[in-house]
Amino acid sequence: MSTSFHSANAEKYERMASNATLNIAKTFMLDILPTITETSYILDNACGTGLLTQLIKAAHPKAHIKCADLAPGMIDIIKEKVQGLEWVNVETDVLDVRDLKTLEDNTFSHVLTNFGFSPTPDDPEGPRKAAREMWRVLREGGVTVVSTWSERSFDIALEKAALVVRPDEKPFSWGVSEDWSKGWWLMKHLEEAGFGNRVEVRSVNGRVEAKTLHELVGNMMLFKERYSEEELARLEVALKEEIRKLPQFEETEKDVGIKMVAWVGFAWK
Ligand SMILES: C[S@@+](CC[C@H](N)C(=O)[O-])C[C@H]1O[C@@H](n2cnc3c(N)ncnc32)[C@H](O)[C@@H]1O
Incomplete structure (x- = not known):
């Protein structure tokens, strides 16, 4: 994903994500x-708005954490959280996951990268x-999680709905190779990075969710600036229909997902 996209949409990120990354x-x-x-030093790598840091702080309020993201807009939100939530021992840095240039070798006990690895x-x-x-940047004996x-079943619904609105236009796609969605691809990258056979890859079930389908569709359409008002209205209707058709869609008394x-x-390591 492009960082300019994330920086421009940092304020909306948590609504757009609709708990997808948080639930995993x-x-x-x-x-x-x-x-x-007490001796842990944790890197929240490609931290976004700091959802991982929030989970850590809830359990270990004094945990020493570095939050890094390439999008300055995301780092601004973390800084607001540091103030507003009175987090201690949290540092921030604008850094590229591909070149963590200000970070020394063997620094962190935990390097956590939740959906910043595409x-x-x-x-x-x-x-x-x-x-x-x-x-x-991981210490000997440390653990990394990626x-x-x-x-991403909702992408299928988004693509089909986009075709209803603009039948002649190729729907937006992130343009990344299919291999990215395979477990072996993640295993291979970690193994070859130096971790060798000290790697485990698990499949984890999660859910993108909201209180109502109307809210979920609204969240998914937050970044649809390229559509006109009239197209957005049609997209909303089409998206609701396509989401309902997904076998992964579920509706309960309290929410939809x-x-x-x-x-x-x-x-x-
Ligand atoms: C899907 S979000 C995940 C955010 C967060 N980890 C979470 O769990 O919600 C991806 C994040 O990666 C960041 N990102 C994208 N490319 C990056 C790069 N090359 N280096 C650092 N961060 C990057 C984006 O700005 C965005 O905040």
């Missing part, structure tokens, strides 16, 4: 939170560089 993090943090001690059309080698950097999407599946890699 909540699952893998069940394993990670008990390993955090190739981009302009740099297909990006994940290789990022995995190598995670290994480099997540990627295996199944679309099931998603992630790969989560754990690697030890």
Whole structure:
């Protein structure tokens, strides 16, 4: 994903994400939170608005954390959270996961990268560089956790709805290789980065969710600036229809959700 996109949309990020990244993090943090001690130093890598840091602070208020993201807009939001939530021991830095240039070798006990590990059309080698950097800045005995999407079912609904509105235009896509959604791809990158056979990749179930379908569709359409008002109205109707057709869609008395599946890699140095 492009960082200019994320910087421009930082304020809207948490609504757009609709708990998709948070729900996966909540699952893998069940394993990670008990390993955090007074001597831990944690890198929240490609931190976005700091959802991981929030989970850590809830369990370990004094935990020493560095939040880094390439989008300055995201880092501004973390700074506001540091003030507003009175977080202590939290540092911030604008850094590229592919080149963590201000960070020394063997620094962190935990390097956590929740959905900040995708190739981009302009740099297909990006994940290789990022995995190598995670290994480099991790201490001996430390653990890194990296997540990627295996199944982003709502993208299918978005693409179909986009075709209803503009039948002659190729729907927007992130333009990354199919391999990115495979578990072996994540395993290979971690193994080759230096972690060797101290790697485990798990499939984790999650969900993008909101109180109502109307709210969920609204969240998903937050970044649809390229459409006219009239197109947006049609897109909303089409998106609701396409989401309802997804086998992963579920509606309960208290909310609606679309099931998603992630790969989560754990690697030890
Ligand atoms: C899907 S969001 C995930 C944010 C957060 N980790 C979470 O769990 O919600 C991806 C984040 O990666 C950041 N990002 C994209 N490319 C990056 C890069 N090359 N280096 C550092 N951060 C990057 C974006 O700005 C965005 O904040």
